[in-house]
Amino acid sequence: MTAASVARRKPMSENPDMGHPSGFSGDKKSNGAVSLPRMLVRSLKFRRARSLSALAALTVSAMVATALLTLYADLDAKLHREFRSFGANVVATASGAVALDEGMLRQVQGVVGADVTVAPIAYAVATTDRGTSVVVAGVDFAAMQKLDSWWKVDAWPAGTNDALLGQRAAGFIANEREVTLSYAGKAVTLHGAGRLSTGGDEDSRIYVPMAAFTAWTGVQPTVLEMQVPGGAERVNAAIAALQRAMPGLHVEPVRALVAGESRIVDRTHSLMYGAMLLIALTVAISVLATLSASVLERRRDFALMKALGASQGQLIGHFLLEALVIAAAGGVLGYVLGSGVAWAIGEWNFGTATLPRVSLLPVVLALNLAIAAAAALFPARVLRGLQPAALLKGE
Amino acid sequence: MKMVSEAQRQHAEAMLEHAMPVIQLVGVSREYASRSGVVRALDDASFTIGAGEWVAITGPSGSGKSTLVNLLGCLDTPTSGKLTIDGEEVHAMSGSELDRFRADKIGFVFQQFHLIPYLSALENVMLAQYFHSMTNADDARRALERVGLGARADHLPSELSGGEQQRVCIARALINDPPILLADEPTGNLDAANQKIVAGILRELHAAGSTIVMVTHDPEMAALAQRKIALSHGKVFCHPVQHVVVKLAQ
Ligand SMILES: Nc1ncnc2c1ncn2[C@@H]1O[C@H](COP(=O)(O)OP(=O)(O)OP(=O)(O)O)[C@@H](O)[C@H]1O
Ligand SMILES: [Mg+2]
Numbered sequence: 001m002t003a004a005s006v007a008r009r010k011p012m013s014e015n016p017d018m019g020h021p022s023g024f025s026g027d028k029k030s031n032g033a034v035s036l037p038r039m040l041v042r043s044l045k046f047r048r049a050r051s052l053s054a055l056a057a058l059t060v061s062a063m064v065a066t067a068l069l070t071l072y073a074d075l076d077a078k079l080h081r082e083f084r085s086f087g088a089n090v091v092a093t094a095s096g097a098v099a100l101d102e103g104m105l106r107q108v109q110g111v112v113g114a115d116v117t118v119a120p121i122a123y124a125v126a127t128t129d130r131g132t133s134v135v136v137a138g139v140d141f142a143a144m145q146k147l148d149s150w151w152k153v154d155a156w157p158a159g160t161n162d163a164l165l166g167q168r169a170a171g172f173i174a175n176e177r178e179v180t181l182s183y184a185g186k187a188v189t190l191h192g193a194g195r196l197s198t199g200g201d202e203d204s205r206i207y208v209p210m211a212a213f214t215a216w217t218g219v220q221p222t223v224l225e226m227q228v229p230g231g232a233e234r235v236n237a238a239i240a241a242l243q244r245a246m247p248g249l250h251v252e253p254v255r256a257l258v259a260g261e262s263r264i265v266d267r268t269h270s271l272m273y274g275a276m277l278l279i280a281l282t283v284a285i286s287v288l289a290t291l292s293a294s295v296l297e298r299r300r301d302f303a304l305m306k307a308l309g310a311s312q313g314q315l316i317g318h319f320l321l322e323a324l325v326i327a328a329a330g331g332v333l334g335y336v337l338g339s340g341v342a343w344a345i346g347e348w349n350f351g352t353a354t355l356p357r358v359s360l361l362p363v364v365l366a367l368n369l370a371i372a373a374a375a376a377l378f379p380a381r382v383l384r385g386l387q388p389a390a391l392l393k394g395e
Numbered sequence: 396m397k398m399v400s401e402a403q404r405q406h407a408e409a410m411l412e413h414a415m416p417v418i419q420l421v422g423v424s425r426e427y428a429s430r431s432g433v434v435r436a437l438d439d440a441s442f443t444i445g446a447g448e449w450v451a452i453t454g455p456s457g458s459g460k461s462t463l464v465n466l467l468g469c470l471d472t473p474t475s476g477k478l479t480i481d482g483e484e485v486h487a488m489s490g491s492e493l494d495r496f497r498a499d500k501i502g503f504v505f506q507q508f509h510l511i512p513y514l515s516a517l518e519n520v521m522l523a524q525y526f527h528s529m530t531n532a533d534d535a536r537r538a539l540e541r542v543g544l545g546a547r548a549d550h551l552p553s554e555l556s557g558g559e560q561q562r563v564c565i566a567r568a569l570i571n572d573p574p575i576l577l578a579d580e581p582t583g584n585l586d587a588a589n590q591k592i593v594a595g596i597l598r599e600l601h602a603a604g605s606t607i608v609m610v611t612h613d614p615e616m617a618a619l620a621q622r623k624i625a626l627s628h629g630k631v632f633c634h635p636v637q638h639v640v641v642k643l644a645q
Pocket of ligand 1: 390427428429434435436454455456457458459460461462463
């Protein structure tokens with residue numbers, strides 16, 4: 001026996017040589033004290049300020065992206081796909097010499113089906129007793145009441161000579177009990193039965209029963225407002241059927257959003273993507289700064305792990321995972337906040353409910369993960385060039 | 396008893412050199428490129444360290460001690476020469492092979508401890524298991540008990556004294572049962588009392604069969620080792636293996 005043969009180590013543990021794990025999965029039998037998730041959480045908590053600043057930036061990016069994409073998708077749908085959910089969803093206008101008389105009305109009703117509410121409307125510009133011009137509409141109040149049940153009306157007219165006064169139009173009239181209007185030299189006196197307020201054009205009109213209107217003005221209805229029940233397919237079918245059967249009518253759908261609002265959306269379209277890109281860049285730079293500081297602060301920790309046998313891939317993977325965990329948390333948080341912002345903006349600016357879109361969550365998450373991964377790329381290079389020898393030397 | 400013939404001494408040296416050298420350097424150099432030219436931090440070093448030996452590396456500041464320890468620890472690779480550790484040619488290994496090799500063969504003890512601040516003493520020990528193979532809390536706890544820290548297992552490094560932190564480092568270095576323990580100034584940051592404790596632990600480890608390579612400035616610590624490897628300007632001067640010779644002669 002030589003002296004050297006004394007030199008066999010006493011085993012410290014019964015752990016046989018297990019071979020190197022390829023990833024972080026080598027702790028299956030562990031009691032969890034040093035598992036990857038636990039290390040991540042501890043590490044993130046330890047540098048709370050840095051973690052929170054990265055989280056804040058990544059929450060903002062997700063929030064802005066969610067808000068913009070939700071609003072855009074929602075307005076786009078309302079503009080191009082969704083039909084108005086209340087009031088008329090199809091409008092037919094008589095073009096040229098076509099008269100929308102009783103016979104024509106029956107024909108239209110036959111084409112679209114009996115369950116469709118069809119309301120004919122005739123328009124004329126009359127003068128009030130104060131000398132102001134006002135749009136007077138001849139309507140079938142029964143049909144109108146069904147079609148526009150959402151109108152705020154204090155009392156629907158019942159008598160043959162009763163008129164419904166729009167909120168603003170009422171201001172042009174001296175005596176609401178005896179409303180005197182003149183059209184083409186012919187005067188008529190109506191009884192103002194109720195007031196109407198919709199917040200739209202209707203407010204400056206005066207609605208008169210069709211029989212009284214035609215007797216007074218001699219003007220025939222030019223517009224048919226229709227409410228087709230049963231969803232988009234049915235509406236599209238009704239429009240197609242009308243266009244086929246009655247070429248003299250100009251038939252159009254009424255979308256959830258009207259043209260004036262649509263212009264805002266179209267104008268902001270490219271602006272929106274530009275803003276999103278800028279915000280993504282800003283956030284990426286801010287996260288990059290945070291992660292760079294974080295990796296520099298921890299060079300020694302990483303050098304130590306390297307000395308303990310961690311591979312390059314493990315270190316970079318560990319670091320990247322930290323960034324991605326923050327990005328995912330920020331993504332979810334930002335998605336919730338952004339959906340709220342979109343709802344508020346939709347409510348205030350367009351008066352329509354903008355509901356959260358779950359389909360955007362993966363998009364926003366992917367965007368956030370991409371930002372974080374891109375931002376982690378540079379700091380990860382620090383890990384690649386890591387020189388544990390120099391870092392651990394002791395200076 | 397002390398009288399040992401020259402032939403016996405040579406025989407003993409030959410045995411050490413040829414039987415089970417756990418570390419073998421043949422013409423190993425490490426050069427650093429700097430602005431003022433090439434620095435030869437280690438110059439043509441050739442020696443072997445036998446399994447179970449306790450070697451102290453000494454020399455003035457800047458003589459290349461850390462450079463040598465980093466090479467032995469596979470944290471760095473030689474510019475030229477052959478370095479064999481536990482029978483494997485380290486100088487020819489790739490980066491990832493070195494990572495693996497390091498986890499298996501080397502336990503490090505640093506002057507600055509280098510514990511992960513957000514992990515407890517126990518978890519710091521388990522981190523070494525983690526990068527090696529599997530974590531096992533019971534083994535890790537036993538390792539802490541072995542350095543007298545069983546009661547402090549759940550403390551964070553910031554809650555431990557310097558001496559206690561260094562003992563956690565030793566437990567971490569030992570947990571995977573590596574054939575070589577490398578310590579660069581293990582007591583450099585410790586007071587006399589803690590130095591004594593750490594020295595005691597190293598002595599126990601050596602008695603249990605560990606191979607210890609230790610850099611030290613402290614003659615008292617160096618005296619504990621069986622053999623000194625002195626460095627000066629990157630050149631190696633090996634001292635005779637007196638302890639071994641004495642043992643053989645008994
Ligand atoms: N990364 C490096 N780049 C350039 N020169 C280096 C580098 N590391 C060490 N050196 C040089 O190599 C020589 C040996 O350095 P080393 O750190 O090995 O000395 P040492 O003996 O450990 O000193 P100390 O006792 O002060 O720790 C020194 O001259 C040093 O300046
Ligand atoms: Mg040194």
